[in-house]
Amino acid sequence: MDPLAEHPGYREARRHVKELKGFYTHAAVYICVNLGMLALGLISPRAQHFFPWATLAWGIGLAAHGVVVFVFGGWFGAGWEERKIREYLERRDARQP
Numbered sequence: 460m461d462p463l464a465e466h467p468g469y470r471e472a473r474r475h476v477k478e479l480k481g482f483y484t485h486a487a488v489y490i491c492v493n494l495g496m497l498a499l500g501l502i503s504p505r506a507q508h509f510f511p512w513a514t515l516a517w518g519i520g521l522a523a524h525g526v527v528v529f530v531f532g533g534w535f536g537a538g539w540e541e542r543k544i545r546e547y548l549e550r551r552d553a554r555q556p
Contacts, residue, residue: 475532478528479528481524481528482524482528485521485524486521489518492517493510493513493514493517496509496513496514497510
């Protein structure tokens, strides 16, 4: 077994890396799609009006995703998940005879 997997913070680090990967994938798709829309806007005058608004709206979503991953990642992180699991199990056990 990988000795790294035995580290006490391994699960949380793995979760964080998955969140980072999701954000970087989101950013890469944003860039590629917007480059395509920019090219379309340069070719078609009608598409020029659509491009800035779509880029702005999606950019707001991407920024929110970044804030969640880089600033507020702890709110719904592994600690929160573990707390909620524990609360659920305690409530369930208290109801059972």
